Amino acid sequence: MADQYARPSQETESVDGRGGRPALPVIRWDESPEGPVVVLLDQTRLPSEEAELVCAEAPALVQAIRTLAVRGAPLLGIAGAYGVALAAARGFDVDEAADALADARPTAVNLARGARRAQAAYRAALAAGGNRDQANAACLAEARALHEQDAQSSARMALHGLSLLDELLPGDNHRILTHCNTGALVSGGEGTAFAVALAAHRGGRLRRLWVDETRPLLQGARLTAYEAARHGMPYKVLTDNAAGALLAAGEVDAVLIGADRIAADGAVANKVGSYPLAVLARYHHVPFIVVAPVTTVDLDTPDGAAIVVEQRAAREVTEIAVPRTLAGVEAGTVVPLAPVGSEAYNPAFDVTPPELVTAIVTEEGVASPPTVQSLAELCAKAQPVTLT
Ligand SMILES: CSC[C@H]1O[C@H](OP(=O)(O)O)[C@H](O)[C@@H]1O
Numbered sequence: 581m582a583d584q585y586a587r588p589s590q591e592t593e594s595v596d597g598r599g600g601r602p603a604l605p606v607i608r609w610d611e612s613p614e615g616p617v618v619v620l621l622d623q624t625r626l627p628s629e630e631a632e633l634v635c636a637e638a639p640a641l642v643q644a645i646r647t648l649a650v651r652g653a654p655l656l657g658i659a660g661a662y663g664v665a666l667a668a669a670r671g672f673d674v675d676e677a678a679d680a681l682a683d684a685r686p687t688a689v690n691l692a693r694g695a696r697r698a699q700a701a702y703r704a705a706l707a708a709g710g711n712r713d714q715a716n717a718a719c720l721a722e723a724r725a726l727h728e729q730d731a732q733s734s735a736r737m738a739l740h741g742l743s744l745l746d747e748l749l750p751g752d753n754h755r756i757l758t759h760c761n762t763g764a765l766v767s768g769g770e771g772t773a774f775a776v777a778l779a780a781h782r783g784g785r786l787r788r789l790w791v792d793e794t795r796p797l798l799q800g801a802r803l804t805a806y807e808a809a810r811h812g813m814p815y816k817v818l819t820d821n822a823a824g825a826l827l828a829a830g831e832v833d834a835v836l837i838g839a840d841r842i843a844a845d846g847a848v849a850n851k852v853g854s855y856p857l858a859v860l861a862r863y864h865h866v867p868f869i870v871v872a873p874v875t876t877v878d879l880d881t882p883d884g885a886a887i888v889v890e891q892r893a894a895r896e897v898t899e900i901a902v903p904r905t906l907a908g909v910e911a912g913t914v915v916p917l918a919p920v921g922s923e924a925y926n927p928a929f930d931v932t933p934p935e936l937v938t939a940i941v942t943e944e945g946v947a948s949p950p951t952v953q954s955l956a957e958l959c960a961k962a963q964p965v966t967l968t
């Protein structure tokens with residue numbers, strides 16, 4: 581078997597800029613002989629394996645969300661919606677499924693929104709006199725509409741984000757530092773912040789993509805590097821604690837990150853490690869740009885202090901699972917990094933105050949600087965997408 585860690589063959593982007601590799605099968609609804617299923621690309625197995633995870637019931641999807649087999653705010657919204665549709669299609673309690681999915685992870689606002697949107701479609705169909713089959717169909721249609729809406733949002737964010745980079749940065753060959761993973765693996769399309777870097781690459785305007793490894797779950801080293809390699813992007817991985825030296829060396833033109841929840845005042849919850857990047861970017865006079873769909877803006881959360889930050893298990897910090905069979909050690913074997921029994925502080929996210937955010941790029945436009953008014957105006961512009 582080819583070395584599992586061999587970089588995917590670096591497809592040069594074809595003339596149309598779409599690249600030679602198929603889109604990642606991140607999530608899909610499927611009809612199996614035993615009934616409907618939601619099929620996920622299991623992100624805990626990447627980059628060494630492109631393995632599918634088949635969910636036949638909502639609880640399996642809840643577990644996939646909790647273990648980050650499926651992750652990333654926009655995709656969590658899509659998964660939440662499909663999970664409710666799955667419960668409906670299989671005759672389980674839709675409200676119970678929506679509650680379980682909405683509560684699976686607390687910080688990413690999209691998750692609860694997606695689950696509730698599908699639940700509301702189901703309830704509305706029944707209230708309009710529809711039968712169960714019609715309600716099930718309405719629920720699934722809403723999940724598919726959300727999936728399509730996010731794909732369209734991703735493409736629009738990429739355009740707005742690239743225009744902003746060209747406006748803010750000298751020259752046309754950008755060096756972008758990014759954190760965690762914000763590509764197709766978090767999206768119905770090509771992602772959020774990563775999609776901007778990819779658009780720059782396709783336009784011949786990406787000199788370097790610096791990829792924070794993003795401890796403890798390594799979404800950067802495992803997932804962003806995997807996606808960048810698939811597109812033949814000029815990337816380099818760095819440890820999170822090397823970002824300061826990189827900025828001090830003048831090697832970064834802009835920091836681009838995603839978001840899990842944006843409060844009404846522009847405070848941004850994102851993967852832990854984002855806030856120190858914002859402080860470093862401000863100190864080194866580098867734009868700190870957040871890229872997220874308006875579905876991630878939560879006008880009902882007034883400020884950063886009101887955002888619930890998910891606290892995850894200590895073992896994610898103190899242990900590591902061997903990603904593939906190494907020297908006879910089976911893949912998945914857990915190896916302690918710290919003395920057994922060590923406690924750990926493991927917030928999944930941190931909150932960047934709005935004064936450290938240069939701009940928030942959405943599919944409806946850019947809030948620069950982000951304010952209550954500018955964000956509310958962008959949210960007001962959003963139109964629901966109906967499937968054609
Ligand atoms: C643009 S959503 C991606 C966002 O989600 C990640 O968190 P997780 O991997 O725990 O789902 C991270 O905060 C990314 O910025």
